[in-house]
Amino acid sequence: METIGAKISKVRKQKGMSQEVLSDLAKINLRTLQRIEKEENEPRGNTLQQICEALKINIEELIDYREKEDKTYLIFFHLSIISNIIIPLGNIILPLILWLNKRDSIIEVNNQGKNILNFQILFSLFNNLILIIGVVGKIQHLYILSYFILIYFLLLLFNISYSIYVANRIKKNDIINFYPNPIKFLRQTK
Template sequence: MNHSNLAQRVKELRTRKGFSQEILAEISGLSLRTIQRIENNETVPRGDTLKRLATALNTSPDEIVDWKIQEDQGYLTLMSASGLGFLFFPLLGIIIPLTLWILKKDKLKGVNELGKSILNFQISWVLLLCCYYIFIISGVLGLGNIFSNILPNWRFGILTFFIPLICLYLYNIIVTIINTVRIYKNKSFRYVPALRILR
């Protein structure tokens, strides 16, 4: 087992409970220095120390010791495909990958990087979609002469009206499917263009 993962796990469980190192030391009956040494990866908790730590964190010793970064290509493929949620509602393309990312970002290899890439791409896509809707609404409400200059007969050009929208959706579908297939084949992925919102 990678001891740095164990140290990270102890710290993660402690912060999730809202405990400071001092509080964890008090609840577990261990010294503050022991807690600090465990979290700094200077020592590995064993025996009674591990049991006390697990009890204080309301978990099992196995949960602490066995926690490690694993590989799961199936999960990565599912996560990539989850971006297609935007087809049902634009924000689902963000919400579903975000949920999958949060659940496994520190437990499965590659999830953190993939999650950020998908989310950056989907957030950028939703922002572009919103800009398009604002552009359309401003034209419909007559808030400018943009439509009269670009499309003099826009009321009768419904196909022209929807072409950018169709292109936006098709682009997202293509990028998501290509990347999902590449991830399934264990190849690199590229979700572009995207604003670097999550780094």
């Protein structure tokens, strides 16, 4: 991936400008421009705007703001729910980390992440409540409540199976919000 400094140097050379000419036109220090092109500094704000104006290009030509498509990341994202088998609340922790890491750089990660996290938070609250009722029932010798432990594991198995199903649907290019979200902990943006 080409850096901003390399792109500036390339455009400057294409336009037949020396570093001195560009620094004069952009009204920035020559040493600053040299550091930018050597990738020792990254131009920001006013400096970046002045360089772009001097080169007569748009900022977007230097900085790629677009999100990229990565279906493999989305598949892995949905499969990260399975980490709940090894890590308590892993169905929330790992997707949260993956969502925070790539929500602005990969298409659909922000939307899918909010959908997954909203469901998994509610699922974990509900399923752990079922487990607590089952454990209390077992301790109190209330055998009807001890079946809640079985229900807990069946729901856990369903959650894991469903995440595998969703990953397969995404592999076939079917990207929708798969999880119901009756309570929105993270708001979806349109």
